[in-house]
Amino acid sequence: MIMIFNFKKETDVKNKEKNLFQNYLSTHKFKHSKQRKGILEIFLSIDRHLTAEELYRAVKQKYPSVGFATVYRTLKLLCATGLCRELKLESGPARYEHLYGHKHHDHLICTGCGRFVEVIDPEIERLQQKLSKTHGFLPQEHRMELYGICPECRNKNNG
Ligand SMILES: [Zn+2]
Ligand SMILES: [Zn+2]
Numbered sequence: 001m002i003m004i005f006n007f008k009k010e011t012d013v014k015n016k017e018k019n020l021f022q023n024y025l026s027t028h029k030f031k032h033s034k035q036r037k038g039i040l041e042i043f044l045s046i047d048r049h050l051t052a053e054e055l056y057r058a059v060k061q062k063y064p065s066v067g068f069a070t071v072y073r074t075l076k077l078l079c080a081t082g083l084c085r086e087l088k089l090e091s092g093p094a095r096y097e098h099l100y101g102h103k104h105h106d107h108l109i110c111t112g113c114g115r116f117v118e119v120i121d122p123e124i125e126r127l128q129q130k131l132s133k134t135h136g137f138l139p140q141e142h143r144m145e146l147y148g149i150c151p152e153c154r155n156k157n158n159g
């Protein structure tokens, strides 16, 4: 029962995401190409912090004729639609993650293996609100990325 329910919910979310993208394309007079739909499908099927290059490689397996530029432009459209969040990092290429229906979170990033850990600390969130208000800012959004060495990489270095 629970599994069926989860599956249904998952499908509903994906359909909503697809509808949002279709609407965005229509509103902004972009073509509803098969390639764009395909790229969206692949993007939705991988819930990680992907680089454009990684998404391109995944797309290429199913749609060999799609070029990198098309994947990159589609990612930008997905960000504009609110389905995708771009993470510009201290070093290395930007990463892309699902945004729609995802709660706010921050990241711990391993500089050894590149792993992303999603974290949320209510205390840190609260302090950021407080800090903004102290300076007369109306808080809108923030990103927090903490770089360090993950437990696995630390173990490797010690052994
Ligand atoms: Zn936060
Ligand atoms: Zn690591």
Ligand SMILES: [Zn+2]
Residues within 6 Å of the ligand: 049, 097, 105, 107, 116, 118
């Ligand atoms: Zn994330």
